[in-house]
Amino acid sequence: MAEETYRYQQLEQWLQQGISDGRWKVGDRLPSIREICAQQGLSKATVQHALQRLEAQGLLEVRPKAGHFVTLVPTATEPPRVTSQIDVPRPVNVSDLLLDIMGRSAAFDLLPELHAGDLPPGIIALNRSIGRALRRQRGADFQYYDKPAGDFALREQLGLLLAKRGWPATTDGLCITSGCQHALFLALMACCQRGDVVAVESPGFYGVLQLLEQLGLQVMEIPTSTATGMDMEALEEALGRWDIQACIVSPAFATPGGALMSDASRRRLMVLAEEYDLAVIEDDIYAESGFSQVPDTLKALDDTDRVIHCSSFSKVLSRDLRLGWISGGRWHQRILHLKMVTQLASSRYLQQGVAEYMKDGELSAHLRRQRKLLRAQRDRLLASLQAWPVPVRVTAPQGGLAVWLELPATVDTLAAYRKALDAGVVITPGPLFSASGEYANCLRISFSHPWDERRIRALNQLPELLNLT
Numbered sequence: 001m002a003e004e005t006y007r008y009q010q011l012e013q014w015l016q017q018g019i020s021d022g023r024w025k026v027g028d029r030l031p032s033i034r035e036i037c038a039q040q041g042l043s044k045a046t047v048q049h050a051l052q053r054l055e056a057q058g059l060l061e062v063r064p065k066a067g068h069f070v071t072l073v074p075t076a077t078e079p080p081r082v083t084s085q086i087d088v089p090r091p092v093n094v095s096d097l098l099l100d101i102m103g104r105s106a107a108f109d110l111l112p113e114l115h116a117g118d119l120p121p122g123i124i125a126l127n128r129s130i131g132r133a134l135r136r137q138r139g140a141d142f143q144y145y146d147k148p149a150g151d152f153a154l155r156e157q158l159g160l161l162l163a164k165r166g167w168p169a170t171t172d173g174l175c176i177t178s179g180c181q182h183a184l185f186l187a188l189m190a191c192c193q194r195g196d197v198v199a200v201e202s203p204g205f206y207g208v209l210q211l212l213e214q215l216g217l218q219v220m221e222i223p224t225s226t227a228t229g230m231d232m233e234a235l236e237e238a239l240g241r242w243d244i245q246a247c248i249v250s251p252a253f254a255t256p257g258g259a260l261m262s263d264a265s266r267r268r269l270m271v272l273a274e275e276y277d278l279a280v281i282e283d284d285i286y287a288e289s290g291f292s293q294v295p296d297t298l299k300a301l302d303d304t305d306r307v308i309h310c311s312s313f314s315k316v317l318s319r320d321l322r323l324g325w326i327s328g329g330r331w332h333q334r335i336l337h338l339k340m341v342t343q344l345a346s347s348r349y350l351q352q353g354v355a356e357y358m359k360d361g362e363l364s365a366h367l368r369r370q371r372k373l374l375r376a377q378r379d380r381l382l383a384s385l386q387a388w389p390v391p392v393r394v395t396a397p398q399g400g401l402a403v404w405l406e407l408p409a410t411v412d413t414l415a416a417y418r419k420a421l422d423a424g425v426v427i428t429p430g431p432l433f434s435a436s437g438e439y440a441n442c443l444r445i446s447f448s449h450p451w452d453e454r455r456i457r458a459l460n461q462l463p464e465l466l467n468l469t
Contacts, residue, residue, distance in 0.1 A: 122366025150176025226257025258397020
């Protein structure tokens with residue numbers, strides 16, 4: 001027995017050393033159990049025991065019918081620095097560059113024209129559910145609009161999903177929207193008037209800046225850590241100096257860096273909201289991507305109906321599925337009216353198909369696979385970035401779809417945009433994530449797509465395109 005114990009420990013150390021030395025890199029598949037047994041002269045039980053121990057350490061993951069893959073997170077780099085400056089409220093003027101990026105469908109891909117790979121099982125199942133719902137349409141339903149709140153069965157499934165995250169959402173408290181951006185739009189229209197000041201994360205979501213510009217609202221940028229989220233002390237200082245009507249936050253794995261707000265910060269935000277009569281708009285779109293945990297919603301702490309919860313399926317299921325939801329708290333009745341004005345109604349068969357997909361357990365199964373895949377793709381990206389010719393500061397998020405890079409101060413990512421385009425690569429420059437023009441030496445890079453040979457080649461071109469070589 002002692003000899004067998006020694007042998008599995010020897011194998012564990014040998015595999016661990018092979019990973020550290022780069023014999024097997026992040027994303028690589030290890031030899032099969034049968035191959036290791038033959039090469040090392042070990043029993044199947046010994047090999048399985050060693051692999052299980054490495055999996056428990058987070059060095060390997062098992063993919064059904066595929067084998068064991070390396071998920072070792074590379075040595076951590078310094079995180080990007082956090083600005084501490086609080087500027088005055090200002091109007092928003094979104095760069096035309098954002099329209100160019102969106103026009104190329106490049107928000108989350110260096111090579112948007114690639115469109116490579118087969119449909120994952122979860123999307124195949126989704127398409128089948130939607131197709132069945134469409135075929136079930138009978139009678140004269142096609143001649144009628146859906147109710148403003150949306151399909152009851154879908155709201156019921158959303159309630160069950162959100163209850164797992166500490167918030168017993170009711171069907172009456174939910175409204176189906178055309179994606180999360182639409183939900184945020186409704187939230188801002190419901191609680192703000194033209195000229196009001198809205199606090200946002202900096203760096204933060206450029207889609208929010210677009211909405212503020214269109215609604216004639218002023219932005220108050222609050223310093224935000226790309227690891228722990230909005231600085232509550234800075235927010236409190238801003239609230240004491242200016243009349244701020246609303247605050248938009250992404251507590252779970254916020255773009256661009258994947259920040260996760262601590263429980264203490266969440267509770268402090270709710271205290272400040274009550275003290276300063278603040279509407280809190282929760283952009284919850286990335287929460288279900290959490291690799292090892294799906295945090296509770298901020299709405300779960302809302303005892304006074306101050307939180308407007310917004311989310312959708314676009315980041316964890318399909319960008320093409322334009323279905324989101326909103327729970328408006330004290331503004332919910334106004335939001336229902338605004339939804340009818342801006343969208344009139346949602347597609348009945350699309351909602352029914354997604355409700356069936358969720359009820360059948362297909363969404364849960366898809367999310368389990370997706371989280372493992374995203375973690376592996378994040379690890380592969382971090383490993384590649386560590387091989388760059390100059391050190392970079394980069395986040396290592398535990399969820400979301402992207403990392404945030406801080407490059408040397410001499411780098412101008414906006415100036416590099418056209419140069420990269422000429423090389424067939426689309427980058428997302430840092431200044432897009434602020435209304436102030438800051439973060440010129442920063443870059444968001446997504447890991448939402450597989451790192452095949454062509455994307456790796458594009459990634460490896462970036463140091464030259466950014467004048468880092």
